[in-house]
Amino acid sequence: MAVIQRIEELKSGALSAVAAAGSTAALEDVRVRFLGRSAEITEIKKSIGSLSPEDRKEVGRAANLASREIEEALRARTNELAAGEREARLRTEAVDVTLPGVPFPKGHLHPSMRVIDDVVDFFVGLGYRVAEGPEVETDYYNFTALNIPPEHPARSEHDTFFLDEGLVLRTHTSPVQIRTMLAQEPPVYVVCPGRTYRRDSDPTHTPMFHQIEGLAVDRGLTLGHLKGTLAAMARHVFGEELKVRLRPGYFQFTEPSVEMDLSCFVCGGNDPNCTLCKGAGWLEMLGAGMVDPAVLEEVGYDPEEYTGFAFGMGPDRMAMVKYGIPDLRLFFEGDLRFLRQF
Amino acid sequence: MRVPLSWLREYVDFDLSADELVELISLRVQEVDGVSRLGIREGEVVVGEVREFGPHPNADRLFVARVDLGGREVQIVAGAPNPYPGAKVPVVLPGSVMADGTKLGKAKLRGLESYGMMMSERELGISSDHGGILLLDDSFEVGRPVADYFPVSETVLEIDVFPNRPDLWGMIGVSRELAAVLGTDHRIPETSPGSGGEPTGAYGLRVEAEDLCPRYDLRRVSGVAPGSRAPLWMRQRLYASGMRPINAVVDATNYVMLETGQPIHAFDAEKVREGIVVRRAREGERITLLDGSTRALDEEVLLIADEEKGLVIAGVMGAEDAEVGDETTDVLVEVATFDGTNIMQTSQRLGLRTDASGRFERGLDPNMVGYAMDRVTALIASVCGGLVAEDTLSHYPEPVRPWRVPLRVERAELLLGIPVDSEEAAARLTRLGLSIEKENGRLSTTVPTFRRDLRREADLIEEVGRLMGLEKVPEMLPEISQPGGLTPSQQRLRRLRHVLADVGFAEALTYPFGPDRWLEVLGAGEDSAVRVQNPLSAEGKYLRTSILPGLLDAVARNRSFGARGAGLFEVGNTFEPHPPPEGVRGAAIRFRIAGETDRPGPDAGPDEYSLMGVREIPRVGLVLAGTVRPAGWNTPSFRAGFFEAKGIVERLVPGARFEPSERPFLHPGRSAVVRVGEAEVGWVGELHPEVAGRFELDGWPVAAFELNLGACEPDPEPRFEPFVNVPAVNRDLAVVVSSQVPIGDMLDTIEGLGSPILAEIRIFDVYEGPQVPEGHKSVALSFTFQAQETLTDEGVDAEIGRIAARLGEEFGATVRS
Ligand SMILES: [Zn+2]
Secondary structure, eight states: OHHHHHHHHHHHHHHHHHHHOOSHHHHHHHHHHHHSTTSHHHHHHHHGGGSOHHHHHHHHHHHHHHHHHHHHHHHHHHHHHHHHHHHHHHHHTOOOTTSOOOOOOOOBOOHHHHHHHHHHHHHHHHTOEEOOOOSEEEHHHHTGGGTOOTTOHHHHTTOOOBOSTTEEEOSSSHHHHHHHHHHSOSOEEEEEEEEEEOSOOBTTBOSEEEEEEEEEEETTOOHHHHHHHHHHHHHHHHOTTOOEEEEEOOOTTEEEEEEEEEEOTTTTTOOTTOTTTTTSSEEEEEEEEEEOHHHHHHTTOOTTTOEEEEEEEOHHHHHHHHHTOOOGGGGGSOOHHHHTTO | OEEEHHHHHHHBOOOOOHHHHHHHHHHHTOOEEEEEEEEEEESOEEEEEEEEEEEOTTOSSOEEEEEEOSSOEEEEEESOSOOOTTOEEEEEOTTOEETTSOBOOOEEETTEEEOSEEOOHHHHTSOSOOSSOOOBOTTSOTTSBGGGTSOSEEEEEEEOOOTTOGGGGSHHHHHHHHHHHHTOOBOOOOOOOOBBSOOGGGSEEEESOGGGOSEEEEEEEESOOTTOOOOHHHHHHHHHTTOOOOOHHHHHHHHHHHHHSOOEEEEEGGGSOSEEEEEEOOTTOEEEBTTSOEEEOOTTSEEEEOSSSEEEETTTEEBSTTBOOTTOOOEEEEEEEOOHHHHHHHHHHHTOOOHHHHHHHTOOOTTHHHHHHHHHHHHHHHHHOOEEEEEEEEEOSSOOOOEEEEEOHHHHHHHHOSOOOHHHHHHHHHHTTOEEEEETTEEEEEEOTTOTTOOSHHHHHHHHHHHHOGGGSOOOOOOOOSOOBOOHHHHHHHHHHHHHHHTTOEEOOOOSEEOHHHHHHHTOOGGGSOBOSSOSSGGGSEEOSOSHHHHHHHHHHHHHTTOSEEEEEEEEEEEEEOOOOTTOHHHHHHHHHHOOOOOSSTTOOOOHHHHHOEEEEEEEEEEEEEEEEOOOSSSOOEEOOHHHHHHHHHHHSTTOEEEEOOOTTEEEEEEEEEEETTEEEEEEEEEOHHHHHHTTOTTOOEEEEEEEGGGOOOSOOOOOOOOOSSOOEEEEEEEEEETTSOHHHHHHHHHHTOOSSEEEEEEEEEEOSTTSOTTEEEEEEEEEEOOSSOOOHHHHHHHHHHHHHHHHHHHOOEEOO
């Protein structure tokens, strides 16, 4: 039958046109040409009603099959071409990946505070609490209660800032220890970080600086507990390889008193030209000792029942050593060229 | 304390290098601050005799000598003109290493070969004299090593002596200590009593101020050769110890001071009228001191006088009048102990700190006086000729006797954390000069009077511990039975600092001292700040009442170094005077000085807080200035402004309310007080341009805030709020209101409606301009509605209508279409 033959011709013509189309727009033209309202196959479908019932069935089936086949080819070819076109479009959207990203602001915590936070976290982990006290302190708490009565020569070494009569800017955080002991019964395990003040100004002394002191009072505490605690702290802050050593020291409110040195974590004591330890191999870092029995008595603890240890360190100096900062005065100038590095 | 090792070796035997000694002393005694070297480090110095001496043919300032070194003659070029044929000189041979580390070769100087070098006193480490070649006296034998006469190579340790150990300020004490460390003996110079001299008793001694002078001894040395110079070895040791040679008598007193730690004074006896009087100075009495200054004294000053006039400010410094000089032939030697506190106060008040005053301040042992007197008078007689009197005038009414201190070995073990053997402890302490008895298993010690620091058991335990070796102490951790942790407020503070850093600002720490300017700028009176009595400078007269000025100074500093802006914050205290109530000033002083407070009770007095007199307020302050963050290629810049600062406050103090407020240092139209509830907790605002100018910040926008730390609750603990899976509905509403209407009030009003479905409001535009009537603004609000069931358009419209109506009633708002 000629009509059937014509349908086959149209179909193969359409399929080759689909295959030849180079863009989705050209495909659309193909679709209109072969399946549109005035396309020949459409016309054939419209004229089916005028055919004999036998032909009607056969021609209808062939026309529908041909339409479906063409649509299928169109769809496949459209997908194929659209994907390619999308890829081409994406390529035109390329950015310069070497340009910097959107900057999210980065802030800075002060190096002394970083060390203080670090040390405090260590002691909190051991079971210590953090005690605080006023920076304006009474003469009594700052000196007398710490075994430094009026007229004592040690007072002149404190370079104290004086305020109203009987008031000073605390020269150390030790009064916090006294206030803590007066306020509670043993066992006591506290660290006391804070600002302290001395009337002094040069590259290694500033009128304000920080201290962290610590105090432990309990039954059976020894110099060994002091050494172990501070050694563990030092390793936490400066590195696991660190060694420590005790030397005799002198402090008004401890007896025995010791100084603790840390092995140089830059050269390990192996470089005579080391800029940090100056070849000594050791860094002076902590003063400490067993709480003087007179101090325990002053706060109403029985020195026969309880012993304790106390220690003090300078987080500013620890930060200098840890981060390699040469001049203490940099710490308190608010200079962003300094602060931004932390 | 400078310790020349050649001197130390005279008193104690040890076989250690300087480095080993430094380590040992540092670990067992006290820290060694430094090691210095004098003379030559290596090589040889021999006695030479100058044969010929004349000018260098090729150089104006050089000389050339032929020197006999004992059997051979060499040519030496010199820079000093003082040698002459027949003079004996020290010659350092080629190959020797000098103190500064340079090695001496056979040098050619301006064409002439020089075999070694003739040495000055400084090059030999005898004194700082570099004016000429040292000329040796006839007792030196040509060709012999100079080291046979005095050390040509000296190592000096600088020991940092703790203030409670005045016994270590003398070579004898140091040698005792070293012997105790080494477990060996030490020896001290022998002395002899006087004989044959004119009697001391020809003079009187009267101690009037007994309370300030526990002991005063006087002895006479007569027939002294006038103008004597101390022998080389003595001058060399004085120099190595950091003192300057003066004359033989004074040098001998200083030498014995270096030996014993006991300062000694010598008077020219002929200038002393009748006798020595130890008394308080009279009010207004004047004295001209050796340093040339004239001082007006008062009754707090202890004076050594004769019957006519003051001779010495006791323990501090002498007057010119009765000092030993070149004509002196008759000497009165004073060896005494004074009240340390009084000496310290006198030297502080007069601004005179001397070697002697520093020693007396610490409190010396009166029992050292006898030995020091015997030693110094014999030494003067031996180096200057003369005879020592047989009698001594002595005032020592209450002799100090040794005291007993018990020592329990188990207590030592407890404190030290190491096993302590009682025999070893006893042996160690004995070496330090203590005598030990055993009483039913415990030790009873008797402490010599030169160890005034050993009063209690703990003091002895310290000695035992350090001499046994602190390296024996093990590393242990206590078993702590309490949980550690930060208090809620400490945790909040941590969070606050981290929030401020996380959003991009830098934590600064500034000095809390400020000048008058700070108060002026803040519009505060002098009385509103705590005054520092002894500031380092006028820039630090007051304790800060606000964190702001310190941060502004810091910002200005950054600007001066080229920064385009800054965002700095600080957490710290501010200080306010809080004078104690009327009539309790006395109680306040007692509390501050003596720690006394009234016991709590019905009639209890003021509490500690009001007696302190100063309130400390912990605060956080932040300053934004200039371009805090510059624009990037695809990001806008972040500049300082009111709303930037306010946004941070809102993060730190959720629920804060802001009310317009005027403060003299803030922009009058761009500042607000921050409230929580009714309480004022801080302020936020842009800086007044006038104030910015005073801080060198002209032309920069500056915004800041300061908040009480207690009010801050940054990122509070979250609480879960249930939600339903029903879509939310967003709806916008723009209204026109008078420009005067505070938008915050509009938001409060909307919240006040208590809408059950209103979940969120956001303001997305505020507009004033030609599109709205003059004096009005358009406010665009975006609402999010959320309910348990899906919302209908009618329901949402009704709610919008209710809001618009309420805004209309309250603020005259009209809906903008
Ligand atoms: Zn090192």
